[in-house]
Structure formats: C-alpha cells, structure tokens
Amino acid sequence: MTQGPSDADDPAPTAPILEAHNLHKHFGGAVAVDDVSLEVRPGEVHAVVGENGAGKSTFMRMLAGILVPNEGDVVMDGTRLEPGSPQEAIDAGISLVHQELSLIPEMTVAENIVLGAMPTRGGFIRRRALKATAQAALDEIGVGVDLDEPVSRLSVALRQFVEIARAVAREPRVLILDEPTATLTPAETDYLLDMLQRLADRGLAILYISHRIPEIFTICDTVSVLRDGELVGTVGIDDTSPTDIVDMMVGRELKQELQADHESNPQGVVLRARDVRAPGVNGIDLDVRAGEIVGIGGLVGAGRTEFVRAMLGADPRNAGTVQLTVDGETRLINSYGQAVAAGVGYVPEERRADGLALTMTVRDNIALPNRKALSSPLGVLKRGQIVTYAKDLADDVGLRPPRIELEAGAYSGGNQQKIVVAKWLGRAPALFVLDEPTRGVDVGAKAEIHRLVRSLAEQGTAVLVISSDLPELLELSDTIHVVRDGQIVGTLPRDVADESSVMALASGGTSMIGV
Amino acid sequence: MSDRRARIAAYFTRQYDTKEGTAQDNVESLFGEGLVFHLTGDRTMGRHALVALCQLLRRTRHDRVTTVTELTEDGDQVSFVLVIRGTDPATQHEVAVSTRTTYRFEDDQVVEVWQDDPAQVEQAVRAAGVRL
Numbered sequence: 001m002t003q004g005p006s007d008a009d010d011p012a013p014t015a016p017i018l019e020a021h022n023l024h025k026h027f028g029g030a031v032a033v034d035d036v037s038l039e040v041r042p043g044e045v046h047a048v049v050g051e052n053g054a055g056k057s058t059f060m061r062m063l064a065g066i067l068v069p070n071e072g073d074v075v076m077d078g079t080r081l082e083p084g085s086p087q088e089a090i091d092a093g094i095s096l097v098h099q100e101l102s103l104i105p106e107m108t109v110a111e112n113i114v115l116g117a118m119p120t121r122g123g124f125i126r127r128r129a130l131k132a133t134a135q136a137a138l139d140e141i142g143v144g145v146d147l148d149e150p151v152s153r154l155s156v157a158l159r160q161f162v163e164i165a166r167a168v169a170r171e172p173r174v175l176i177l178d179e180p181t182a183t184l185t186p187a188e189t190d191y192l193l194d195m196l197q198r199l200a201d202r203g204l205a206i207l208y209i210s211h212r213i214p215e216i217f218t219i220c221d222t223v224s225v226l227r228d229g230e231l232v233g234t235v236g237i238d239d240t241s242p243t244d245i246v247d248m249m250v251g252r253e254l255k256q257e258l259q260a261d262h263e264s265n266p267q268g269v270v271l272r273a274r275d276v277r278a279p280g281v282n283g284i285d286l287d288v289r290a291g292e293i294v295g296i297g298g299l300v301g302a303g304r305t306e307f308v309r310a311m312l313g314a315d316p317r318n319a320g321t322v323q324l325t326v327d328g329e330t331r332l333i334n335s336y337g338q339a340v341a342a343g344v345g346y347v348p349e350e351r352r353a354d355g356l357a358l359t360m361t362v363r364d365n366i367a368l369p370n371r372k373a374l375s376s377p378l379g380v381l382k383r384g385q386i387v388t389y390a391k392d393l394a395d396d397v398g399l400r401p402p403r404i405e406l407e408a409g410a411y412s413g414g415n416q417q418k419i420v421v422a423k424w425l426g427r428a429p430a431l432f433v434l435d436e437p438t439r440g441v442d443v444g445a446k447a448e449i450h451r452l453v454r455s456l457a458e459q460g461t462a463v464l465v466i467s468s469d470l471p472e473l474l475e476l477s478d479t480i481h482v483v484r485d486g487q488i489v490g491t492l493p494r495d496v497a498d499e500s501s502v503m504a505l506a507s508g509g510t511s512m513i514g515v
Numbered sequence: 516m517s518d519r520r521a522r523i524a525a526y527f528t529r530q531y532d533t534k535e536g537t538a539q540d541n542v543e544s545l546f547g548e549g550l551v552f553h554l555t556g557d558r559t560m561g562r563h564a565l566v567a568l569c570q571l572l573r574r575t576r577h578d579r580v581t582t583v584t585e586l587t588e589d590g591d592q593v594s595f596v597l598v599i600r601g602t603d604p605a606t607q608h609e610v611a612v613s614t615r616t617t618y619r620f621e622d623d624q625v626v627e628v629w630q631d632d633p634a635q636v637e638q639a640v641r642a643a644g645v646r647l
Contacts, residue, residue: 218563503571503639513639514527514581514597514614515552515568515630 014041015078017205018094018174023062023072025055032058034229035072040174040205045196047208047216050226050249051444056209057412059226060176063207064096065089076174095172097163097180105152110134112151113166137169141195157188164195175199176207181215182413182439193219213242213443225249246443266292266478269325270462271431276320278310282486283320286311286464288431293453293463295477297470297502303486304466305349305435312339312346312433326430340369345424347417349435349466355420358409362399363390365408365419370426393422398448414438414445421452432456435466450476470502482506519593519620520586527581527597530569538569547624554637568640578602593618 016039025033033055040046050056061067063074068084075081076092103112113134131147138145143161151159160180167175177196181189189212197219200206210216216223217237225232225248232248266289273286280303288294296304309315311322313335322333324342331342339346348355357365367374367386374386390404397418399411408419417437424432434453438446453476457463467473473480480497482490482505490505526545529535536544542565550562560568579601586595594617602609619627630636 214567513568513572513636514531514599514612514616515565515572515628515636 014043016040017042017077018063018207019075020059020063021073021075023059023069023074025058025062025067025069031229033062033069033226036226036229036231037072038224038231038234040207042173042203042205043200044222045200045206045208045220047210047220047223048226049210049213049216049223049245050232051414054226054249055229056226057178058229060096060178060207060209063089063174064094064176066096090170090172093171093173094176095167095170095174096176096178097167098178103151103159103163103166106150108148108150109138109145109154109162110147112162113137113169115166133169134165137165140168140199141165142198143195157184157191160184160188160192161195164192168199172204174205174207176209178209179413180208181210181212189215213245216245217242249443265458266290267460271464272323272325273311274321276307276311276322277318278306278315279318280306280486281310284311284483284486284488286481286488288462288464290430290460290462291457292478293457293465293476295473295480296464296466296483297468297473297480298483298506299468302483302506304483307483307486308433308435308464308466312336312344314339314346314348324431343427343430345369345427345429345432347420347424347432347434347437349439355423356408356416359407361405362394362408362411362419363387363404366390366393366404366422366426369423389426390422393426394419396425397422397452398445414441414449417441417449418445421449425456429461431462431464433464433466436468437465438467438469438472446472473502474498519588520583520595523586523593523595523618524583527583531573531579531599532581534573538573539566542566542569545625546628547621547626550626550628552628552636553630554633554640558637560640564640568636572639591620593620 019037019039021037023033023036024031036055036059038046038048048056048059058067062069062072062083065074065081065084065086065088073080074083074089076089076094079092081092082088104115107115110131114130134147138147141161141164143158143165145154145158145162151162154162164175164177164180175196181192184192193215196206196208208216208220220237222234222236223240223245224234225245227249235244268290269287270290271286271288273284276284276286282303284307286294296308298304306315310317311320311333313322313333317334323330324333324339324344325331326343331338333339333342333344336346357368360368363386367381367390370389371381374389375381387404391402394402394404399415399418399422408416411419421434421437432453437453438449441449450472453463453465465473465476467476474497477497478494480492480494480502481488482492482502484506490501492501492505522545526541530538530541535541542562546562546565548562550565552560552565554560579599582598582600584596584598586593594615596613596615598611598613600609600611615631617629618625
C-alpha cells in the first residue's frame with residue numbers, strides 16, 4: 001500500500017498532485033459543500049465517504065471542473081485550474097468516472113472508450129487508430145473484451161470496466177471514481193479493486209467514493225469523511241476503524257436511533273409457495289406470515305433472485321403453486337399482474353432497469369402503480385391528489401431533498417431506492433418483497449430503509465428480503481432461509497442465526513475452520 | 516513443549532476458544548506481514564484477509580475447543596493437526612473436525628501456510644466477502 005498523507009513515519013512525503021483549497025458550493029440557499037480542503041498524492045488511494053447528500057459528488061464535480069465553486073481553488077501540480085473548465089481539468093490529468101454510467105449503448109466498446117477524442121483524418125474516423133487506443137486502455141486495466149461489441153450487449157460489470165478504460169485512455173494522473181462498485185457482484189468488485197490497486201501502484205492518484213466500508217479498508221490509504229457538506233475529518237486507514245468511520249458519517253446518536261430493534265409478532269400466512277421450479281430454481285417451499293420479516297440468504301448465483309421472480313410471475317415458472325392470502329381471501333399467483341393485483345409490492349434488484357422510470361418525475365413514479373385509485377371514474381388523473389399523495393410518501397421514506405417534481409434519475413442511488421419503496425408503499429402491499437434493498441446505498445439511507453422495513457412488519461405487512469449483505473440479513477430477519485444451488489439448504493431462526501452459520505450453509509462448508 | 520508449539524497453541528486458544536485480544540493482534544503475534552496462505556490452485560490470501568476471516572469466525576456463537584496435536588518440526592517448517600470440537604452453528608450437531616496444517620517460519624514469524632483442505636478455507640473467505 002502506498003503511503004498516505006497521514007503517515008507520520010514518512011519523513012519526506014511525496015508532494016500532493018491534486019489539492020482542493022476551501023471549496024464551497026451552494027445551490028440557491030442550500031449549501032452543498034462548505035469549506036472543504038483535501039490533497040491527494042501520486043499512488044495514493046483516497047476515499048471520500050459520506051451519506052447521500054453529504055456533498056461528495058458535488059465536491060468531485062468541482063475537482064473535475066464540471067461545477068464552478070463559489071469559493072476556493074483546485075490546484076493541480078501547484079497550478080490553479082480554471083474553475084468550471086472540464087477540458088482544462090482533463091488536460092491537467094483529472095479524469096472522472098461518473099456514478100451512473102455514461103456510455104452510449106448503441107456504440108461499440110472501442111467507440112465508447114475514445115468518445116470525445118475520436119482520431120480522424122479528412123473527416124473520416126481512423127478505425128485502426130481508434131481500436132489501438134481503445135485496446136491500449138483495456139490492456140492498461142487488464143480487461144479483455146471485444147472492441148467491436150456494442151456496449152448494450154455487455155454486462156453491468158463490463159460496462160463499468162469500459163467506463164474506467166475510457167477514463168484511463170485520457171492518460172490521467174488523478175482518477176476520480178464515484179461509487180464504482182454499486183452495481184457489481186463481490187467477485188466483480190474484487191476484480192475492480194485489484195485493478196485500481198495496480199493503477200495506484202503505477203503512481204496514479206485515485207479518489208474513491210464508496211458507501212462500502214470494507215472496500216475502503218481493502219484498498220484505500222486515506223479516508224476523508226463529509227457530512228452535511230462539511231469535512232468531518234481526514235484519517236489514515238491504519239489509524240481508524242469501520243466503526244469510527246460510520247460514526248463520523250452519521251453521528252453516533254443517529255446511528256443508535258436507527259439501529260433500534262423491531263418487535264416481531266407474526267400472524268397468519270400471507271404467502272405460501274410450494275415446489276417452485278424455474279431455471280436455476282430446484283423446488284423451493286416458502287411461507288411468509290403477516291408481520292414477519294423473512295430473509296433469503298445465499299451466495300450470488302445461488303438462485304435467490306430467480307426464485308423470487310419465478311414465484312411472483314415476473315419470470316416464467318416451470319412448476320409449483322403460489323398463493324397469496326389477504327383478508328381471508330386466497331388467490332393463486334401465476335403472473336406478475338396477478339401478484340400486484342393480489343397485494344404484492346416488489347422492489348427488484350435492478351432498480352434502475354426494473355423499478356424506476358428515470359426520466360419521469362418522482363411524483364409520477366410514485367403514482368405509477370396506483371394510477372387507477374388516483375383517477376376519476378372517467379380515467380382522468382387527479383393532479384392535485386397525486387401531488388399530495390406523492391409528497392406524503394416521499395416524506396414517509398425520507399427522500400432528500402423531498403422535491404417530487406425532479407426526475408427520478410437526478411437522485412442518488414439511496415434516494416432512488418427510497419422512491420421505489422415509496423411507489424409500492426402507496427398500495428399498502430400485503431406482501432413486500434425487497435431484493436438487495438440497500439445495494440449501493442449509504443449507511444444513513446440504509447438505516448432508514450431498515451427502519452421502514454421494520455415499521456412495515458410491525459404494521460402487519462409480510463416482508464421478504466433477499467440480501468447478500470449478511471449483517472443486513474441478520475439485523476432485519478425474523479427467519480433466514482439460505483439458498484444454495486436453487487434450493488433452501490437451511491432455515492435459521494433469528495436467535496440461532498449468525499454470520500458464520502449463514503455463511504456455512506451458503507457455501508456448503510463448515511464454520512469449524514482453524515486458520 | 517517447544518516455543519513454536521506453545522505459540523501456535525496459544526494463538527488458537529486466544530483467537531477462537533477464549534477470544535482474548537483482537538483478531539488482528541492475535542494474527543500479528545504469529546504471522547508475518549508478507550504471509551502467503553495457500554488456497555486452491557495458485558490462489559493465496561495474505562495477512563489482511565486472514566484477519567478478516569478470523570474476525571468473522573470469532574463472531575460465531577460457539578463452544579469450540581481447539582487442540583494442537585501431532586506437531587512435528589523440520590527446519591523452518593512445523594506441521595500439526597488441529598482438532599476442533601464443538602457445536603457446528605450451521606447444523607447444531609456436535610462435531611470434531613481435524614485439519615493438518617503446515618507453517619513455514621521466517622524470523623520467528625509464520626510466512627507461509629498450507630492446509631489439507633484449502634477449499635473449505637477458500638469457501639469461507641469468499642462467502643465472507645473477503646477480497647483475495
């Protein structure tokens with residue numbers, strides 16, 4: 001690991017390559033970033049963490065010249081950069097990989113990598129030079145992908161790597177990554193972290209935004225914590241702990257309040273699934289009771305999501321029966337439409353693809369599943385009622401800022417998740433299914449979503465949670481079913497389950513290991 | 516009892532049976548910074564991953580008792596059988612698990628580890644989300 005600025009033992013630390021001096025940014029009356037200074041050295045991986053709305057992305061955009069600071073300077077190699085000039089930042093060697101991917105799906109991998117700097121001659125694109133540049137960038141990060149493949153055909157992980165290759169193609173000296181692992185599996189995340197470490201070892205300075213504390217402790221040398229637009233502190237990774245970082249991010253009092261336990265009082269069976277079979281699902285039985293939170297654990301690829309989607313009719317089912325019982329009435333579920341009509345709310349794993357219309361406003365997204373109830377008998381939407389309805393639900397889920405006229409795509413990952421939850425809350429579902437409910441969500445929003453889930457269960461909703469996050473599964477669930485190879489291989493009640501027992505079932509191994 | 520044997524036995528007792536000290540301090544008391552812990556194929560994990568795995572295993576509510584037996588020393592290498600007795604938290608069954616482990620020492624610290632069932636360790640590491 002390279003030496004960070006806080007390493008007191010280093011008698012002659014390398015000079016910083018990038019410095020932010022007292023950056024301040026406000027939008028109207030709202031202060032987004034207030035007097036934040038930090039510096040990054042060549043070869044250093046410097047994490048910037050904080051809750052949604054802490055000002056991380058605004059801060060990074062000022063560094064990349066996308067936003068003009070109201071006060072303060074960005075200095076690269078001792079030279080002050082022109083505020084609000086992305087080209088000058090790029091020319092100086094600062095490259096930003098955005099939180100949300102900005103590739104053009106219809107274009108090839110090679111075209112996306114060199115986008116904005118296409119080699120041309122006589123008005124024609126020089127295909128060979130284009131491919132050579134793209135290949136060099138992919139080689140630099142150690143990723144093999146067909147240069148002629150349209151990006152639309154790539155997995156989320158490969159798109160992320162192509163995005164990074166694009167940044168690397170600009171030969172940066174400072175690489176800024178905004179939550180690069182939010183949509184990656186653990187294995188893909190490992191690959192990305194290895195890649196970034198290799199780049200840092202070659203002297204690249206990396207500013208790394210992530211909500212995932214373990215990642216920060218795996219790869220970063222230094223951590224800066226932002227809260228409410230202010231810098232709470234910058235610490236060397238060896239001088240701090242995950243608990244300290246979370247405390248700095250959310251404040252100890254809030255953390256204790258949000259981690260409160262819930263009272264479990266399960267009632268009658270709402271969901272009864274028997275022998276559900278589908279590709280990757282080999283006969284699963286499941287009951288979920290009113291007022292109960294049932295967790296489904298297992299490794300990525302174990303068949304959890306496939307099971308839930310087949311059970312709800314979102315994907316084809318080969319066999320099995322699924323019943324939903326609400327207010328004494330039992331209905332068979334054979335299609336997703338039937339599931340929704342019977343009282344299922346489903347927050348999918350891929351919320352950006354399946355859960356939200358990003359170009360629609362928050363208001364319209366929230367109203368979407370309930371348009372019938374919000375329309376007159378003649379089918380005309382009651383606009384005034386929709387506004388009140390959406391506003392109330394946005395408040396219930398703690399959307400920040402609670403501006404329902406903004407497009408859903410304008411919000412960060414945690415807030416988008418809250419919008420999806422709000423969408424379904426309005427229907428008061430009898431069964432609420434959440435697949436990876438807090439993936440890519442910061443600790444504060446995560447705790448709020450947990451509080452919401454507990455509150456729903458306390459009000460009598462049957463809740464089914466699928467999560468790869470073991471602490472989350474253990475914290476929320478009354479019962480945990482562990483899925484491996486498309487089957488439930490073990491069921492652990494709340495008072496027996498712990499990380500090791502879930503892990504042992506999930507992996508097929510035993511926790512009786514001596515290492 | 517040789518010094519190495521005593522240190523190895525003390526490590527497992529403190530790490531898992533009595534849970535004295537932190538997982539990191541215990542690991543650092545025995546394992547060197549450049550540790551290479553062999554997994555399957557040519558995969559390995561380092562000291563950082565080992566600490567993370569130990570932290571996870573220590574969170575298990577268990578009644579395990581660990582015994583170091585059949586220890587032999589050959590130059591810089593020490594080989595022993597680790598016997599773990601207790602209730603498997605996944606099955607609630609009483610089990611006794613034994614593993615042969617070999618350590619290579621350098622400057623009084625373990626710098627290389629081989630186990631006879633590395634797949635199990637690797638699964639645990641991966642399931643725990645620890646980066647290899």
